[in-house]
Amino acid sequence: MQLAAYIGRRLLFIAPQLLGIVLVSFLLIKTIPGDPAVLMLGPTATPEAIASLRAKMGLDKPILTQFVIYVKALAHGDLGTSWQTTRPVLEDLLQRFPATVELVTFGLLIAILIGVPLGLAAAVNPTGWVARVADIYGLSAGAVPDFWLALVLIYVFYTLLGALPPPLGRIDLALVPPVQVTGIYTIDALIARDWEAFGSSAAHLVLPVATLGLINAGPILKMTHATVEKMLQSDFSRYEVLCGMPPRTVIRNALRNALPSIITIMGVLYGFLIGGAVLVEIVFSWGGAGQYAVQGVLNSDLYPVLGFVLFSAIFSLVVYLAVDLIYFAIDPRIGH
């Protein structure tokens, strides 16, 4: 009951939080120089044509009025139209956002699968070779740019070995994407029992997911290493050793105590990667939401950018809520 009330309260706060986020990004985007009317009509347009298009788009009105108009439309589920794709932003995003979520989710999973065990092993035996490997890995994962790693992986696995498909989108160009349910091709293909589409989309996922996983395992590894090591040196771990607990139990309990920090970094990474994976999206022509937003910024296409901000804000808020709920589940000291 208490928990439900808490979740309700958090969800209630999401609306004003979003409004604030949208207002700030609206004002920020408006300060970027560049007139969409000029860009739309091209270099040969007459001033009259530009003026009339500006009036049509509402660009001649004061900024706050424009904002109110946008928010009113938003309330009806209208996120505006992109002048580049000439389609409603909502439609575009519903297609592209799942692509990014798919990429980022699998990437993060790989990062966790690499980072947590390696960090744990390094913390348990700080002088062993695993710790040394982990140290070097943590350093290089922070130093190597993701798009560069992506290019290297493409060179090795596509150009040299030919083992994986070319970096051109999410599925083989000759195949029809599965019917959209979640927008995540691998899952949709499973639902449709379309094994060919599943195989192709999974194969297309391998390299971008590996890129994101390898790069983002760095911070997870470092956090796991540092917190588990701290927990193993803490009084309660020492006391467990004094009580003759087997090393396995001591390590498991230390990891449990370190989990809140590790999950926090995972949550932060998850929210960050929605926009932060954009370079990887570009390298693999992923057609994701990040790429869409960057195109919008470059071409003064306001509504896709705002739509993206809105989507990723909701995504982050949901992720943070989930992280907080996990804290509740792990730590009895919180919220009672």
Next chain:
Amino acid sequence: MQVVAEHAARPDATEPLLAVRNLRVEFPTALGDSRVVLRGISFSLLPGEIVGLVGESGAGKTTLARSLLGLPPVPGRITAGEVLFRGTDLRALPERDLRRMRGKDLSMVVPNPRGELNPLLTVGEQIAVVAQVHLGISRKKAREKALDMLKAVQIPDPRRRFDAYAHQLSGGMAQRVVIAMALVCSPSLVISDDATSGLDVTVQSQILDLIRALAEKQRSAMLFITRDVGITAHFCDRVAVIYAGQIMEVAPRHAFFFEPSHPYTIMLLAAFSHSPELRHRWTVPDVKRRTVEGAAGCSYADRCPLAQERCRTVEPPLAQLGPGHFSKCHFPVVR
């Protein structure tokens, strides 16, 4: 004393349960050399005996307690000596075997238990795990045993406290939990490291009575470490005084309180005395502890009101003064 008498009737009474010989613990320093925290500690405990160990903070009490279990505080290292438990040298045992004895045969009651308990597990669970691991009993049995222990340490409403977390307990209750954990496997030796520091005086005496009663009931021997010399008067069979990592005096309780011989012991007793005259005579302005490691002579010489030239040059031996009464002093006070 009654407990000792009981054991005296048994044929193995002369075999000490624990015998520490020449234990030396060093802490490496950043400069590459090391600081000696315990030097040549020797003492023994008979089965069922309660021995008090008194000393000021920094004397090496906790280091000694943990070193007996083979776990000196980080980064300390045991560099010499033997810890014989039932005749086996614990230092020679592989870690695996030693681990099986910790918490089962030799257990420890720690101070400040709320920081020592795992914050994410219920206290009942933590007691049960100790029983489950060491006694090889089922989880259900272990939980029953843990609940029995919580009852034995007289925690109010034990069924509810079983599912409580460390942060939900008061200091006194957490102390009881740690005692329950230390005694759940009926160990033959309990080391109590300053178990009652930080508790109210009233709670303190309850806890002390409890430890003694339970230890006696289980016939556990006990090494009772404390800063409060008054506490040892209540229930220790023998009392030892530790100063700067060395044992200065050991004596049966009666001799310790009525015929103290080492000037440091007398100073400790005077500090707890109600006689202003005695306190005044034996209170020495705190001279900085000697900084020169391994300086010749008695380590207490710089603070000793009776020190003479010889004390600064020749280290006194731990000499016998009476039955079971030893004092490490050239000029023991004899009445």
